[in-house]
Amino acid sequence: MSPERLRPARLVAIFLLGWLGFNTPPLRLVSRDAWVAGLPLTWVYLFGVWTLLIALLAMALRPPRRE
Amino acid sequence: MLSASLLVAAALAYIGLLFLIAWLGDRRAARGAKPFAGPWVYSLSLAVYCTAWTFYGSVGRAADDGYGFLPIYLGPTLGAVLGWVIYRKILRIAKAERLISIADFIASRYGKSTALGAVVAVMAVVGTVPYIALQLKAVASSFELLWRSTHPRPLPFDQLSLLCAALLAVFAILFGTRSVDLTEHHSGLVLAIAFESLVKLVAFLAVGWFVVWRLHGGLGELFARAAADPKLRTMLARTGSNDGDWAWMTFLSLLAFWFLPRQFHVGIVENVDERHLRTSAWLLPLYLLVINLFVLPIALAGRLATATAGVSGDSYVLALPLAAGRTGLAVFVFLGGLSAATGMVIVESLALSNMVASDLVLPWLLRRAGPAGGDFRSPLLVSRRLAIVGVLLLGHFYAVFAGNGVSLVTIGLISFAAAAQVAPALLGGLYWRGATRNGALAGLIGGFLVWGYTLTLPTLAASGLLSQSFVDHGPWGMTWLRPSALFGLEGLDPLSHSLVWSLLVNVIAFIGISSLGGQTAVEVRQAHRFVDVFRLRESEEPVWSADTPVASVRELLARFLGESRTESALQGWAQERGADLQREVYADPELLAYAELLLAGTTGAASARVALTTVAQEQSLDVGQVVELLDETSRALATSRDLAEKSQQLEAASAELLRVNERLRELDKLKDDYLSTMAHELRTPLAAIRAFAEILHDNPDLPVERRAEFLRIIEMENDRLSRLIHDLLDLAKLEAGDEAGNQELALNPFGLAEAVGEAVESLRQLSTVRGVAVEYRRGGDPLALHGDRDRLIQVVVNLLSNAIKFCPPKIGRVVVAAARRAAGRIEISVSDNGPGVPAADRETIFERFRQLSRPAGAPAGTGLGLPICRRIVAQHGGRIWVEDAAALGGARFVVLVPIAPGEIAANTSREAMDSRGGAEWSRSAAS
Numbered sequence: 001m002s003p004e005r006l007r008p009a010r011l012v013a014i015f016l017l018g019w020l021g022f023n024t025p026p027l028r029l030v031s032r033d034a035w036v037a038g039l040p041l042t043w044v045y046l047f048g049v050w051t052l053l054i055a056l057l058a059m060a061l062r063p064p065r066r067e
Numbered sequence: 068m069l070s071a072s073l074l075v076a077a078a079l080a081y082i083g084l085l086f087l088i089a090w091l092g093d094r095r096a097a098r099g100a101k102p103f104a105g106p107w108v109y110s111l112s113l114a115v116y117c118t119a120w121t122f123y124g125s126v127g128r129a130a131d132d133g134y135g136f137l138p139i140y141l142g143p144t145l146g147a148v149l150g151w152v153i154y155r156k157i158l159r160i161a162k163a164e165r166l167i168s169i170a171d172f173i174a175s176r177y178g179k180s181t182a183l184g185a186v187v188a189v190m191a192v193v194g195t196v197p198y199i200a201l202q203l204k205a206v207a208s209s210f211e212l213l214w215r216s217t218h219p220r221p222l223p224f225d226q227l228s229l230l231c232a233a234l235l236a237v238f239a240i241l242f243g244t245r246s247v248d249l250t251e252h253h254s255g256l257v258l259a260i261a262f263e264s265l266v267k268l269v270a271f272l273a274v275g276w277f278v279v280w281r282l283h284g285g286l287g288e289l290f291a292r293a294a295a296d297p298k299l300r301t302m303l304a305r306t307g308s309n310d311g312d313w314a315w316m317t318f319l320s321l322l323a324f325w326f327l328p329r330q331f332h333v334g335i336v337e338n339v340d341e342r343h344l345r346t347s348a349w350l351l352p353l354y355l356l357v358i359n360l361f362v363l364p365i366a367l368a369g370r371l372a373t374a375t376a377g378v379s380g381d382s383y384v385l386a387l388p389l390a391a392g393r394t395g396l397a398v399f400v401f402l403g404g405l406s407a408a409t410g411m412v413i414v415e416s417l418a419l420s421n422m423v424a425s426d427l428v429l430p431w432l433l434r435r436a437g438p439a440g441g442d443f444r445s446p447l448l449v450s451r452r453l454a455i456v457g458v459l460l461l462g463h464f465y466a467v468f469a470g471n472g473v474s475l476v477t478i479g480l481i482s483f484a485a486a487a488q489v490a491p492a493l494l495g496g497l498y499w500r501g502a503t504r505n506g507a508l509a510g511l512i513g514g515f516l517v518w519g520y521t522l523t524l525p526t527l528a529a530s531g532l533l534s535q536s537f538v539d540h541g542p543w544g545m546t547w548l549r550p551s552a553l554f555g556l557e558g559l560d561p562l563s564h565s566l567v568w569s570l571l572v573n574v575i576a577f578i579g580i581s582s583l584g585g586q587t588a589v590e591v592r593q594a595h596r597f598v599d600v601f602r603l604r605e606s607e608e609p610v611w612s613a614d615t616p617v618a619s620v621r622e623l624l625a626r627f628l629g630e631s632r633t634e635s636a637l638q639g640w641a642q643e644r645g646a647d648l649q650r651e652v653y654a655d656p657e658l659l660a661y662a663e664l665l666l667a668g669t670t671g672a673a674s675a676r677v678a679l680t681t682v683a684q685e686q687s688l689d690v691g692q693v694v695e696l697l698d699e700t701s702r703a704l705a706t707s708r709d710l711a712e713k714s715q716q717l718e719a720a721s722a723e724l725l726r727v728n729e730r731l732r733e734l735d736k737l738k739d740d741y742l743s744t745m746a747h748e749l750r751t752p753l754a755a756i757r758a759f760a761e762i763l764h765d766n767p768d769l770p771v772e773r774r775a776e777f778l779r780i781i782e783m784e785n786d787r788l789s790r791l792i793h794d795l796l797d798l799a800k801l802e803a804g805d806e807a808g809n810q811e812l813a814l815n816p817f818g819l820a821e822a823v824g825e826a827v828e829s830l831r832q833l834s835t836v837r838g839v840a841v842e843y844r845r846g847g848d849p850l851a852l853h854g855d856r857d858r859l860i861q862v863v864v865n866l867l868s869n870a871i872k873f874c875p876p877k878i879g880r881v882v883v884a885a886a887r888r889a890a891g892r893i894e895i896s897v898s899d900n901g902p903g904v905p906a907a908d909r910e911t912i913f914e915r916f917r918q919l920s921r922p923a924g925a926p927a928g929t930g931l932g933l934p935i936c937r938r939i940v941a942q943h944g945g946r947i948w949v950e951d952a953a954a955l956g957g958a959r960f961v962v963l964v965p966i967a968p969g970e971i972a973a974n975t976s977r978e979a980m981d982s983r984g985g986a987e988w989s990r991s992a993a994s
Contacts, residue, residue: 008152015148022141022317024310033304035294038287040303043363046137050144050356057148058349063342 010060014053021049074213074398081266081402082238085259085409089242093255105339106346111261112333113351114268116143116324117358118198118411119205120479122267122404123381125359129366130380133302138313140359142320144352150344154325154334156497158344160600161335165668169331169489170422173511175672176496176597177504178590184426184673186508187489190515191328192419192458194485197523199415199462200469201478202408203228207466209385209404213397216389225467232459235412239459243417244451257337260414263406268358270403274384275361277396278368282387286364293367315563316480322490323483328418329411336418412459420454425671428454433677443627447669469530480562481522488514488569491577499581500594506581514573517553521565524550589676589685602704611659612684619682620654620662627669627678636665659683744916748791748930752784759784787929794931798915801938812942817856818849819893823885826863830871839871839879850885850893852966858939859964862947865932866897866960873901873919873957880955891966892945898952898959909949913937940964 020026026045034041121139128136146154157172166172170191174184207227214222242256283289293299301307324330338344369383374390384404388396428450432443491514492507527533542548551561553568586594592610624633640661641648654662659679666675759777763769769777804812827843834841852859863883870881881899888894904912904919911917916930940947945964952959 011148011152015145018141018145018148019317022138022145023314027313028310031305031308033300033306035290039290042134042303042305046134046141047356047360050141050352053144053148054349054352054356057352061151061345061348063345 004064007060011057014056014060017056018049018053021053022046071214071218074210074401077398077402078210078405081405082234082409085238085263086241088262089255089259091255092258093253096252096254106343107350108258108261109333109338109340109343110347110350110354111264112257112337113330113347114264114354115260115329115333115410115414116327116351117264117267117355117407118479119202119209119404119408121358122271122407123205123209123384124201124479125362126366126369126383127380129362130370130383132308133363134305134308135313135316136362137359138316139320140355142317142322143324143355145317146321146324147348147352150348153494153497155341155344156600157325157493158335158338158341160497160597162338162341163600164596164672165664167336167425167668167671168418168422169326169328169493170426171667171671171673172331172335173489173492173496173507174426175667176493176593177502177507178587178593179673179676180504180508181426181430181673181677183504183508183511184422184671185430186511188419188422188426190485190488190511191422192461193519194482194488194515195328195415195419196458196461196465197469197478197526198482199412199458200465201482202412203231203459203462204466204478205381206231206405206408208382209401212382212385212389213401216397225463228463228466231408232463235409236416236456236459238409239413239416239420239455240452243413244420244448244455252337252339256413256417257333260333260410263410264354266406267403267410268354270400270406271358271361271384273396273403274388274400275365277391277393278365278387279361282368282372282391289364289367289371292371296371299367299370309560312560312563315566319480319483319487319562319566322487326489326493327415327482327486328422329414332414332418332421412462416455416458419458420451421671423454423457424450425674429670429674430677433674433681441626443670444629447627469527477526481526484518484522484562484565484569485515487566488518488573491570491574495577495581496594496597498598500591500598501581501584501586502577502594503581503584503586504590505583505585506577506579509580510573510577513576514569517569517572518565521550521553521568522561525561610685611656611663611679613653613655613659615654615659615683617648617651617654617658620658623678623682624662624665627666654683741915745795748916749788752788752791755784756781756788791929791931794929794935798931798935798938801935801942804942805938812855812858814853814855816851816853819852819854819859819895820845820848820850820885822856822860823863823883823895826860826867827883829864830867833868834871834881837871837874837879838877839874839881841867841871841881841883844882844884846886848887850887852893852964854943854964855939859943862936862939862962863895863897865936866962869932870897870899870901870958870960874899875901882952882955888963892963893966895962895964896959898955899957900952900955901957903951903956904949904958912949913947936962 027042030041030045032041036044125136125139160166161172164175166175168188170184170187173187174180177183207224210227211222211224242259243253279286279289283292290303293303325334365383365387366380369378369380369387372387372390374386378386385397385400388394388400424447429443429447432446436443488511491510492502495502496507524533525538528535528538538550540549551564553564556564556567559567621633621637624636628636637648640646640658644657648658663675663679666678669675670678759781763774763777824843824845827841830841867881867883871879874881879900881897883895883897885893885895908917908919912919913933913936915934918930937947940962943964945962947960947962949958949960
């Protein structure tokens with residue numbers, strides 16, 4: 001399979017990862033009075049998942065070598 | 068000291084700068100240069116998603132609710148992930164069909180239906196008015212806040228809002244409605260919008276930086292101070308939040324990001340290159356992340372500060388710098404908010420005006436004017452401009468009369484929920500050929516009515532335009548019809564409640580009515596063009612009949628595009644086709660299709676079709692014929708797929724052939740080598756015989772002893788020659804049996820123990836002469852075996868005679884052993900105390916004519932004994948190899964043969980092949 005044909009499946013996988021990451025149950029687990037390095041756990045978690053998602057997305061959408 | 072004139076001057080200077088940027092962008096495009104920083108500008112223009120709502124409202128929401136503002140940005144992030152999969156399809160279709168708005172898209176998909184276009188246009192206007200009101204309200208109240216900081220007398224809100232609306236209308240008209248062709252890109256406008264996105268980002272980051280590092284000692288300190296307040300601490304822990312509402316909001320924002328009229332306009336209509344999606348897909352989420360980083364910190368700081376005690380959270384962004392006396396920063400923030408609002412209003416009003424003009428006004432004009440009507444260009448432009456003014460006025464009135472007492476975010480979400488209503492018809496139309504116009508109409512209208520009832524009525528009541536008892540007790544006291552708890556559904560927040568009901572009604576009506584069927588021929592064709600956009604081919608069946616004069620087409624086009632544009636478009640088309648339009652009298656179907664596409668770029672698909680029917684005849688195909696035509700197309704597609712598959716198979720087969728050919732060459736070379744070696748082997752004894760015979764012949768007086776010696780040599784060489792020939796014939800016979808698949812073996816049950824003993828006995832003479840002690844170790848087991856007794860004896864004799872030959876004379880020792888082994892096999896081994904076989908030669912000695920140098924005095928072998936042994940063993944399904952003899956120190960030849968005939972049959976052919984080294988090739992040759 002060429003990377004171009006795999007791309008949709010990869011993107012759907014990232015989407016599902018993001019949907020799960022931004023919603024219950026993980027969100028419920030981090031919704032509590034806990035702190036990471038002086039910052040609220042929920043805040044750190046949400047922005048962390050967000051950053052990860054953007055990085056994955058940028059990788060999944062890299063143009064093919066010859067275009 | 069902040070003076071009013073300074074503030075107004077700053078705002079006007081900013082608007083002036085926007086004009087300059089837009090003008091520069093347009094000039095660059097007019098010169099035909101590539102748009103500046105294409106993918107980056109495209110991504111930033113998509114950030115028109117972040118409006119004054121984001122700029123002011125997010126902080127307000129965060130101050131009340133903690134993280135509640137985030138789903139509105141997480142949704143678009145997820146939407147961007149799927150952009151390449153779903154959004155790209157929309158983009159591809161819109162380019163192919165020259166679509167100019169979301170109403171146009173839906174109308175075109177469902178058979179270029181004017182009714183559907185009109186419904187979506189009305190929905191878009193009604194749904195967006197609150198959103199535009201939000202922007203006006205935000206700009207006006209931010210201006211007022213600045214104003215109040217230095218002036219005791221408040222400004223009238225309604226006048227400010229009206230002024231704002233007027234300014235924005237002028238800007239939108241100047242930059243959005245200059246050309247009548249809508250598919251022509253507004254490069255300048257897009258550049259200005261991208262610039263606005265940068266300004267609002269920098270302004271927001273500046274407040275964030277100021278609040279976190281100037282008012283407080285950094286993020287950690289700010290959060291620590293917030294944690295000291297129990298209420299804020301609970302909010303930060305997010306323990307009381309409703310995850311269901313959160314999920315609905317994320318989903319809603321995803322749909323809004325795709326289907327809000329302005330998002331559709333910048334994302335689809337203004338897109339110049341599909342590949343820009345690659346960049347925007349990660350750049351836009353990154354933009355959203357960055358602009359949201361400081362929302363929560365600013366909200367916390369606002370709630371902690373005493374100066375902002377009575378102030379609404381929506382104005383913290385401005386109030387915090389003002390309270391700290393940072394007037395300069397406050398003005399910058401005001402400009403940031405202004406840029407967020409103006410960007411949204413300009414694009415939104417433009418998108419709406421396109422829909423109003425193309426889907427509401429033009430169909431009416433066309434019906435009224437008929438074929439004789441005059442130039443449509445100025446009515447189109449005027450109606451667009453009037454639509455912009457009208458939309459902004461509506462927004463103004465909504466802001467003044469209905470916007471009181473409702474927060475920015477609440478207003479914005481109402482519009483989001485309206486935009487989401489197009490999702491079933493649009494997404495369904497992308498993937499489901501069976502979706503019909505009636506289904507789409509029913510879904511849209513049903514969803515929209517429920518939206519209006521459940522979401523807008525309560526806000527009207529909240530601002531006093533409607534009796535509150537209507538909301539509290541339902542119409543005429545029917546409590547089960549309460550707008551915020553329809554059919555008694557309680558426990559959801561108003562937004563989720565409205566979404567559940569409206570989307571449910573929408574989807575059920577859409578699918579239900581569609582499933583009743585009733586597609587027209589045009590619908591079937593359009594469904595195919597949309598759903599299969601990635602697989603479309605050029606050859607399309609004709610839509611229009613070829614009996615329209617070229618002159619009529621030319622005249623019709625000129626009424627919408629103008630003389631000069633019509634002329635250049637037609638000439639370009641003729642040149643591409645190699646046709647001469649001056650000479651042709653009747654327009655062919657292709658020209659008519661092209662004319663329709665040209666018109667669509669100005670009027671939208673539905674009106675273009677209506678306009679063209681005033682001069683041309685549509686092919687009167689019925690649904691069945693269209694379906695048949697499309698089936699033919701898909702059959703052709705399937706055939707071409709089959710062909711591709713076949714050619715792939717062919718390629719693989721030819722690669723296989725190449726490999727086999729290579730292997731054959733190799734085998735051929737081996738055969739040549741073999742022949743030359745054999746000739747050499749035969750010639751050596753012959754040459755010796757001839758040489759000694761000549762000596763005897765030429766020298767009759769040789770002494771008797773010499774003569775006897777020479778004769779003995781001749782006899783020996785003769786023996787060797789006949790042995791060689793015998794072995795060669797033997798090997799050839801074995802190989803011939805292999806080739807033919809039937810071995811020359813006489814398979815019978817016999818006792819191997821006794822047979823081996825017989826072989827040992829037959830060589831007793833030789834071993835005695837050489838002084839080698841041969842010992843045969845056998846147990847009591849007769850070792851019953853199904854095989855060729857003589858052949859196996861031949862193997863043992865061969866191995867044993869070799870061993871005797873290679874043993875040192877006088878002290879030589881050979882041990883022959885036969886024993887039963889696991890898995891129904893019998894092992895025969897012949898060990899000696901000779902020099903052994905070097906590891907490198909252990910495989911090659913089984914090849915023909917490979918001999919190790921033998922000790923002095925040992926008789927010469929033929930070099931065929933071991934190959935014959937290997938072949939016989941292989942035909943029995945067994946294996947032969949050589950290893951070190953651990954006890955004796957020499958070589959140990961081992962033969963392993965199965966006892967059961969079944970196993971013999973199964974294994975023989977494979978092992979025989981393996982011994983030729985051509986297993987792969989014979990397998991592939993057989994397949």
